[in-house]
Amino acid sequence: MESKKFLLNEKDIPQVWYNVIADMKVKPRPLINPGTKQPLKAEDLYPLFAKACADQEMNYTDRFIEIPDEVRELYRIYRPTPLVRARALEKALDTPAHIYFKNESVSPVGSHKLNSAIAQAYYCKAEGVTNITTETGAGQWGAALSMAAKHFGLELAVYMVKISYEQKPYRRSIMQTYGAEVIASPSMSTKAGRKIITDHPNYSGSLGTAISEAVELAMSTPNCKYVLGSVLNHVALHQTVIGLEAEKQMELAGEYPDTVIACFGGGSNFSGLAFPFLRHNLSGERNTRFIAAEPSSCPKLTRGEFQYDFGDEAGYTPLIPMYTLGHNFSPANIHAGGLRYHGGGAIVSQLKHDGLIDAVDIPQLETFEAATLFARTEGIIPAPESSHAIAATIREALKAREAGEQRVILFNLSGHGLIDMTAYDRYFSNDLANYEVGDDEIRRNTAQLEKII
Amino acid sequence: MESKKFLLNEKDIPQVWYNVIADMKVKPRPLINPGTKQPLKAEDLYPLFAKACADQEMNYTDRFIEIPDEVRELYRIYRPTPLVRARALEKALDTPAHIYFKNESVSPVGSHKLNSAIAQAYYCKAEGVTNITTETGAGQWGAALSMAAKHFGLELAVYMVKISYEQKPYRRSIMQTYGAEVIASPSMSTKAGRKIITDHPNYSGSLGTAISEAVELAMSTPNCKYVLGSVLNHVALHQTVIGLEAEKQMELAGEYPDTVIACFGGGSNFSGLAFPFLRHNLSGERNTRFIAAEPSSCPKLTRGEFQYDFGDEAGYTPLIPMYTLGHNFSPANIHAGGLRYHGGGAIVSQLKHDGLIDAVDIPQLETFEAATLFARTEGIIPAPESSHAIAATIREALKAREAGEQRVILFNLSGHGLIDMTAYDRYFSNDLANYEVGDDEIRRNTAQLEKII
Numbered sequence: 035m036e037s038k039k040f041l042l043n044e045k046d047i048p049q050v051w052y053n054v055i056a057d058m059k060v061k062p063r064p065l066i067n068p069g070t071k072q073p074l075k076a077e078d079l080y081p082l083f084a085k086a087c088a089d090q091e092m093n094y095t096d097r098f099i100e101i102p103d104e105v106r107e108l109y110r111i112y113r114p115t116p117l118v119r120a121r122a123l124e125k126a127l128d129t130p131a132h133i134y135f136k137n138e139s140v141s142p143v144g145s146h147k148l149n150s151a152i153a154q155a156y157y158c159k160a161e162g163v164t165n166i167t168t169e170t171g172a173g174q175w176g177a178a179l180s181m182a183a184k185h186f187g188l189e190l191a192v193y194m195v196k197i198s199y200e201q202k203p204y205r206r207s208i209m210q211t212y213g214a215e216v217i218a219s220p221s222m223s224t225k226a227g228r229k230i231i232t233d234h235p236n237y238s239g240s241l242g243t244a245i246s247e248a249v250e251l252a253m254s255t256p257n258c259k260y261v262l263g264s265v266l267n268h269v270a271l272h273q274t275v276i277g278l279e280a281e282k283q284m285e286l287a288g289e290y291p292d293t294v295i296a297c298f299g300g301g302s303n304f305s306g307l308a309f310p311f312l313r314h315n316l317s318g319e320r321n322t323r324f325i326a327a328e329p330s331s332c333p334k335l336t337r338g339e340f341q342y343d344f345g346d347e348a349g350y351t352p353l354i355p356m357y358t359l360g361h362n363f364s365p366a367n368i369h370a371g372g373l374r375y376h377g378g379g380a381i382v383s384q385l386k387h388d389g390l391i392d393a394v395d396i397p398q399l400e401t402f403e404a405a406t407l408f409a410r411t412e413g414i415i416p417a418p419e420s421s422h423a424i425a426a427t428i429r430e431a432l433k434a435r436e437a438g439e440q441r442v443i444l445f446n447l448s449g450h451g452l453i454d455m456t457a458y459d460r461y462f463s464n465d466l467a468n469y470e471v472g473d474d475e476i477r478r479n480t481a482q483l484e485k486i487i
Numbered sequence: 488m489e490s491k492k493f494l495l496n497e498k499d500i501p502q503v504w505y506n507v508i509a510d511m512k513v514k515p516r517p518l519i520n521p522g523t524k525q526p527l528k529a530e531d532l533y534p535l536f537a538k539a540c541a542d543q544e545m546n547y548t549d550r551f552i553e554i555p556d557e558v559r560e561l562y563r564i565y566r567p568t569p570l571v572r573a574r575a576l577e578k579a580l581d582t583p584a585h586i587y588f589k590n591e592s593v594s595p596v597g598s599h600k601l602n603s604a605i606a607q608a609y610y611c612k613a614e615g616v617t618n619i620t621t622e623t624g625a626g627q628w629g630a631a632l633s634m635a636a637k638h639f640g641l642e643l644a645v646y647m648v649k650i651s652y653e654q655k656p657y658r659r660s661i662m663q664t665y666g667a668e669v670i671a672s673p674s675m676s677t678k679a680g681r682k683i684i685t686d687h688p689n690y691s692g693s694l695g696t697a698i699s700e701a702v703e704l705a706m707s708t709p710n711c712k713y714v715l716g717s718v719l720n721h722v723a724l725h726q727t728v729i730g731l732e733a734e735k736q737m738e739l740a741g742e743y744p745d746t747v748i749a750c751f752g753g754g755s756n757f758s759g760l761a762f763p764f765l766r767h768n769l770s771g772e773r774n775t776r777f778i779a780a781e782p783s784s785c786p787k788l789t790r791g792e793f794q795y796d797f798g799d800e801a802g803y804t805p806l807i808p809m810y811t812l813g814h815n816f817s818p819a820n821i822h823a824g825g826l827r828y829h830g831g832g833a834i835v836s837q838l839k840h841d842g843l844i845d846a847v848d849i850p851q852l853e854t855f856e857a858a859t860l861f862a863r864t865e866g867i868i869p870a871p872e873s874s875h876a877i878a879a880t881i882r883e884a885l886k887a888r889e890a891g892e893q894r895v896i897l898f899n900l901s902g903h904g905l906i907d908m909t910a911y912d913r914y915f916s917n918d919l920a921n922y923e924v925g926d927d928e929i930r931r932n933t934a935q936l937e938k939i940i
Contacts (some may be wrong), residue, residue, distance in 0.1 A: 455660035
């Protein structure tokens, strides 16, 4: 009755990433220059991103892209990660479903974010870049990039949303321990920051502002690139090590998932787990269901519009074709900070539009209820973000019980919650609420955007 | 140049624990009843501890003790843990020494403490116990026991030192998430607690008081046992899975350590790593050096006296033959809360007395300097406790560089520091100090104790 772990050897760390775009019959629409309204080419992204990342972003043809040796070397600190059959959870739910989870929480920063942080830091280093910059909300991405930047000897400046900087000092300290400079955003270090501070002296920051500051710093600093932790195609690409490993591990378990579930913010961990399994759907070989689990308070895939929208609040980025709540949408301050993003990214949105993946939205209290059950059965306290995947899994497992069906569900445990215990504290003190978004609010925020279809 | 991981399969999780007492030529002195001054028998401990644990405590003859299947099953959540060759650290130190560490931080609660928590909770369950109780200082032990107790369906009450309860809310929340009841000590739930609160209304608690409360609760509650996370022989026994695994992994690496290092509080992680290697010294086969790394602010092995002393401040426990600073010694409030214990336990103290192991004491600032270097090279932020082992390792590696010797050093990374980031914050803010203990203070605290020799 105990939970069972399926382990791989280091030689099983994938040699390649999987580029799902190559297999998509309908490709994602191109990124568009908001000024000229023309599609972007990879070269247009070279000033901002590492060339290799820009090329990967626009690669619509190569199914597999080789993982550099230096990246695989560093993956070995925590990869391959375990796949676990969650028998204790199954028993607690009294479900005939077999529940598996891929445990990405075992990385030294506690989440899957390292999979792309290592790759992006490596490419910057290989191209002679000396400085990189990024933004972070809750801090999972900033922590991962800090560790990777230090390894490759890159200087890193992280713009951290001011309210998180003040309320989540643990994540800030983690970044500093790895040697990164952490700046509360808005800051006086950029024009964008100075303007906001001058106009609104008490403004507590937003991801959009932090992106603007990081982009400005990258563009105005010699030999400095900007690095992003989700949303973009090349980030999803790097994360496919999760699903490629899980595929081999499901073979060890002697099963194949009929349902694959991950939480959804900008798509990094969902894409990472789902895409390698999705390729067998795209080839007609399998018929797995994919469920992106997003917060009810930020329901872009379930309730947003499929439009061209900016990636940031300030409108500095290219236009991205995606399900969006509008780049000015301001999500409620839920504890799953990593899921508070307005858009679904180009690939996932296209897949959703074409009916190749599903999405559900889950209220905050249901996620903490699920997280607590998971901790008390499987022994791991999940991150508030990952708890959305657990809640969606529990819904499916209970449906299987109703139907008396022996199903196989695989979800991604994208991170642990040991650095998020204040959220649990508030949950146990009945100090958390659910947040619903009104149709009016969504309409208002998406009305001015350019419809794709 | 990258660090290299040595992994075992689940079938390599040890089948037995190693009982070093069986191989010791000079056995530890017996525990003594403070009233009668007579040696204790296992039966004398039955009212307080699980019978199996009491029997293990007094087992001086069996070299290996079988690990129950149910315990091995649960070990599989995180075991076998990796052994890592720390090449990035070696490079940063420019040392010819080969540095290995056993990574116990990968457990779901972030430390080695689960190794004994699982065993003790299992034995309680197997003997029909329904309730258990313990004390915790910083909270690593309490967190591990909470997880294990929930798994075996035991009710758990944890007395947490009041100042930690208030200052370390993350660890408290972890225990609550696993379903444990956490009580700030001193509390109104016991006679001992009520007396202290009445006499000293603002008293912020101590480990000694918390032990007294837990012991009183266990003795006055039907079907309730007391459980301890360090110091005692059976706890050290359970922790030997660390060293037994590491031994196989060093074989995979093709080397054998000439120096084995672990931090030292009550001895649980030191014993766990060291004893399996020590058995080859005791048999005359090897000549490895063992170093227990303790804080300068709590230097029982390096500067304490070898005497009979109580295990708790209040004097409720049997007398233990050990190096001690006196049970009334009040260590400075360093961040390595797990190392703030006055005594060395019976086995380790006897080994130290007989010259079979060494000890060093390390000032707080050196441990954080070492921790930061480790985080920035090996990518893992260590617990403040484990950082003592890292600092001692760095000292040895630098000596090897001086001497031009290619040595092989193995240390235990007993836990990660992700839940201790306030300590790092204070270090980076130059807000931490070193604490030295005066000879007078030690003499004063040990003067009234009964010398062993």
